[in-house]
Amino acid sequence: MTDEQPHAGPDLPTTLRRLVDELGRVRALGLLRLHEAELETLYACVAGRSPGAEAAAPGDGGGPEAVEHLLHTVVLGLDGELLRDAALHSFGFASGTRDLSGKERRERAAHVYRVGAERFRKHQEKLMLQQVARAIMSFGSHEPAPLPDSRPGSPESTVAPVRAGRHVLRAAFSHGDVLLTLHVAPIELVTGVDVLVSSENIYFEMSKTFRRTVSGSLRRAGATKDAVGRITDDVIARQLADWVRMFGVPGLPVAAGTVAVTSPGALSAQGVRRILHAAVATPSATGDGYETAPAAVAAAVRRVFQLAAAERRAGRVPLRSIALPLLGAGRGGLDARTSAETVVGTLEQVLGADPDWSVHLVTRNPLSARAVIDVLSDRRP
Incomplete structure (x- = not known):
């Protein structure tokens, strides 16, 4: 099997064809060797030029790190879960793939589509590179949606999506301003944060690994896998089941707002030290989906910080940063605005009492x- 990069078709526009060819080089070399690739069109995109403009030098507007950031942001924003997951594996953004060879990363990406690596190279990979290239060209054609002053009633409020990536926001709390980091990204791709919080049901039964939920994503990312991505040890789910046998009764619910602690499994490779599981979702009485009470979300957020602080005081692990999803939103039945209001409101109480935390949403x-962002904007004087 070859690791040659696919060539962009001759029927593509010139600029798009150049971009596809450069993305093929990036995919083949990997992020660790990004500095070796000739990426004139990508550097032009990073520098804010039109992709068809005069070639930019690597130092003009950013080096390999800037190209990596642009590519990561664009890949996270791709439509379609299979396409996005395959791209994350192909380029080396998925957990445990950064230092793999191009051949190994292609095999991981092919496994996403359940096809062989050679078939993937000839078909899905070509389409993926074209989609990423088109997304980069579109990304550079407009300014990002403004983050400040997005109060209800303003043109940017409520209906305007926020660009994928990392945003540092200022929260005006009663005890003073606090900086919060908002990640518009799958939670399993957040790196360098000590604690990731998973939203669970009150039976502490994690989502299936193929589900596009916080619980399912963390379960999948934390599992030990073989060379082709098959799970050999469902680490986080196994440890959560052990917690239930030790502190609860298997098959019976816990009180809404209960929080359990497990290791991060394979996510330790990206700096995660603990997974805290917040039981907030109650199965609906009709048997269709879940219901989440804001009070359960508030109780869970408070408990997350209590447990993390207790572990920090004990000196076992130097926990300093916590990443919270919008607990109960989505499949949990709670709308995003209500979840955000509850989480932010509880953070104001928690950080007022113990400000020595770096908080990520x-x-x-x-x-x-x-x-x-709208919830934080509403808090401005």
Whole structure:
């Protein structure tokens, strides 16, 4: 099997064809060797030029790190879960793939589509590179949606999605301003944060690994896998079941707002030290979906910080940063605005009593991210 990069078709526009060819080089070399690639068109995009403009030098507007950031942001914003997951594996953004060879990353990406690596190279990979190239060209054609002053009633409020990536926001709390980091990205791709919080049901039964939920995504990312991505040890789910046998009764619910602690499994490779599981979702009485009470979300957020602080005081692990999803939103039955209001309001209480935390809010949904920004904007004097 070859690791040659696919060539862009001759029927593509010239600029798009150049971009596809450069993305093929990036995919083949990997992020660790990004500096070796000739990426004139990508550097032009990073520098804010039209992709068809005069070639830019690597130092003009950013080096390989800036190209990596642009590519990561664009890939996270791709439509379609299979396309996005395959691109994350192909380029080396998925957990545990950064230092793999191009051949190994292609095999991981092919497994996403359940096809062989050679078939993937000839078909899905070509389409993926074209979609990423088109997304980069579109990304550079407009300014990002403004983050400040997005109060209800303004043109940017509520309906305007927030660009994928990392945004630092100022929260006006009663005890003083606090900086919060908003990640518009899958939570399993957040790196360098000590604690990731997973939203669970009151039976502490994690979502299936193929579900596009916080619980399912963390379960999948934390599992030990073989060379082709098959799970050999469902680490986080196994440890959560152990917690239930030790502190609860298997098959019976816990009180809404209960929080359980497990290791991060394979996510430790990206700096995660603990997964805290917040039981907030109650199965609906009709048997269709879940219901989440804001009080359960508030109780869970408070408990998350209590447990993290207790572990920090004990000296076992130097926990300093916590990443919270919008608990109960989505499949949990709570709308994003209500979840954001509850989480932010509880954070004001928690950080007022113990400000020595770096707090991150995470959602993969750009419209839910806008709800977070609107809630913070409403708190301005």
